[in-house]
Amino acid sequence: MHCVIIVGCYVLISLMCKMYRQMKLRTAYFFALFAVLFVLQAGAQDRKLQMHAVAFYNLENLFDTCHDAGKNDWEFLPDGTYHWTKIKYEHKLANMSRVISELGTDKLTYGASIIGVSEVENSKALDDLMAQPKMQKRGYRYIHLEGPDKRGVDCALIYNPRAFKVSKAFNKDYVYENGDTVRRTRPFLCVQGKLAGDNVTVIVCHWPSRAAEGIFREYGGRQVRALTDSISKADPSQHIIVMGDMNDDPDNASMAQCLGAKRKIKEMEKGDFYNPWWDILRKKGQGTLSYQGAWNLFDQIVLGRTLVEEYKANTYSALTLHSYHIFKRDYLFNTEGTYKGTPKRTHSRGVWLDGYSDHLPVVVYLVKTR
Secondary structure, X not given: OHHHHHHHHHHHHHHHHHHHHHOOHHHHHHHHHHHHHHHHHHHHHHOXXXXXXXXXXXXXXXXXXXXXXXXXOHHHOOOOOOOOOHHHXXXXXXXXXXXXXXXXXXXXXXXXXXXXXXXXXXXXXXXXXXXXHHHHHHOOEEEEOOOOOOOOOEEEEEEOOOOEEEEEEEEEOOOOOOOOOOOOOOOEEEEEEEEOOEEEEEEEEEOOOOOOOHHHHHHHHHHHHHHHHHHHHHOOOOEEEEEEEOOOOOOOHHHHHHHOEEOOHHHOOOOOEEOOHHHHHHOOOOOOEEEOOEEEOOEEEEEEHHHOOOOOOOOOOOOEEEEEEEOOOHHHEOOOOOOOOOEOOOEXXXXXXXXXXXXXXXXXXXXXXX
């Protein structure tokens, strides 16, 4: 590729010098533009890239209409607080499938290769979601392992089996480090496999809510960091992706200190992660959920060092970060009233809105040379 560019530039400079002497400047300008485009096209053909989208989405209470023994899912039953009927459930499935099937399509017609999700009740709800026409068209499958959360909500991983070849999946329990053995919450779902021929580990999280003190999310950060350190030690070639609804912003202690998700790549030390969402929130003022008129960015995807080492060099010999964004569509937002401009959720103050989620999805794009 470098040879093509060097030769092309040499030819371009020679022609421009000659034409400047012999022709009008305007003609020389247009010929130069054509030559530049030719050189760039030759370079692009010399290095073809494959791209994969990796996403996360909090589905906000994807419950079926049946009671699960031992779970506190009473609100989401036909005679429960939300009067969660078959019709409402079917609308929720259709809405979720619409969003999930569109993730990654800002750059890729074939959508996302990997999608972590949270607030899913069980495998029955995921089976029903996979049966939606938009999901079947994508050919998605899922990984779900039942957890001990009292409400019954879990994390899951939806993936395209043509892109991501799963080899292993397990739950790592969240531990209350204060000695509490009564409360149980969502474990960390760890899925390993190959993406673009590279070894990839994805950890899907849903850390304790803001109803709990920050220390409980800091427990989550420390425990996930211990998990990723052990994975890296066993196999340094692993690309590690941590994603989820962290219930904290990028600059909170759980993320920045306990997990070690840094604002800048140059700040990363061994075992740390790059967190591209920090500046999205603090510089651009964008977030994934709104509370009392202010944006938070709880939904994050952070990347281990092996996924950002070639980010600035643009060499892409291994999977490398390319770009990232908060997924936005007009239909995901309230268009009127007190909450205009905020995510259109399923319910608000007990009223069914036939919405989507109180969270917006996030998407990261990874590239590698073919």
